[in-house]
Amino acid sequence: MSERASDAMARVMPFVPLAWLAVLFIGPLVMTIVYSFANATFGGVQLAFTLTQYNQALSGFYLTIFLRTLEFAGLGTLLCLAVATPVAYVIAQKAGRLRPVLLVLLLVPFWTSFLIRTLAWETLLAANGPIRDALNFLGLHHGLLNVLDTKTAVFIGIVYGYLPLMALPLYVAFERIPASVIEAGKDLGTGRVLTFLRVTLPMARPGLATGMLLTFVPMTGEYIIPSLLGGDKGTLIGGLIAGQYLDSLDYPLGASMAVLILLVLGAAVVVLTRVSRGFDPEPIP
Secondary structure, eight states, X not given: OOHHHHHHHHHHTTHHHHHHHIIIIIHHHHHHHHHHTSEEETTEEEOOXXXXXXXXXXXXXXXXXXXXXXXXXXXXXXXXXXXHHHHHHIIIIIOGGGHHHHXXXXXXXXXXXXXXXXXXXXXXXXXXXXXXXXXXXXXXXXXXXTTTTSHHHHHHHHHHHHHHHHHHHHHHHHHHSOHHHHHHHHHTTXXXXXXXXXXXXXXXXXXHHHHHHHHHHHHHTXXXXXXXXXXXXXXXXXXXXXXXXXXXXXXXXXXXXXXXHHHHHHHHHHHHHHHHTTOOOOOOO
């Protein structure tokens, strides 16, 4: 290959990923935004500039589902954070030789289909399922287990499904904190709990922000878990958007819902990015 051809290829190569990004991401995003301002026809779209679809998406039943989605995503993220924080801290700071084993156990669910794992919870949480039998045997519950098709079942599935996405960034953040810093906090008279809250947790803010983004963002569009475990109590915006595109063929309304979710996610990304800025711990020599 000649030198001129090599130079030309070197100049073109950086634009290849940009082209893929434009085709696979920017293009569909632009079309979604354009459709959100259009008018719906019978099975089609009439391009226009109207806010009718946004008014409909932010009123009545659709507004209720939109707010419910944010509630589910927010509470689900906080529940994942509450469970993942001690798990990640123990693995990073206390596990010792068991650390690789615990990390593998944390990642094992990712080796199985997400749909199959959710269906497994549908079996476990059934009215006469294994969890009911175990609780009855321990004397903690009597009769049928009425958890399936409730918000509780959805939150259980969400925490189970997204826990690794929260725990892994926290593990990395906790692992990078020098042990000498934690010991210094204890030597200054601060107890274990206060040392964790005042020293360890603030230094792990990048991991906190990353974990919250990795869980909150996909939770807002979650479709499988609410459908299988929540019944009519698990109807979220992801299911509504899918229904508008696949069943009602109301593309403008579905597009407007998607744009509203994207705006919320953009705001969340900005806030969490600002929160995590400037909290990258550096090793002490």
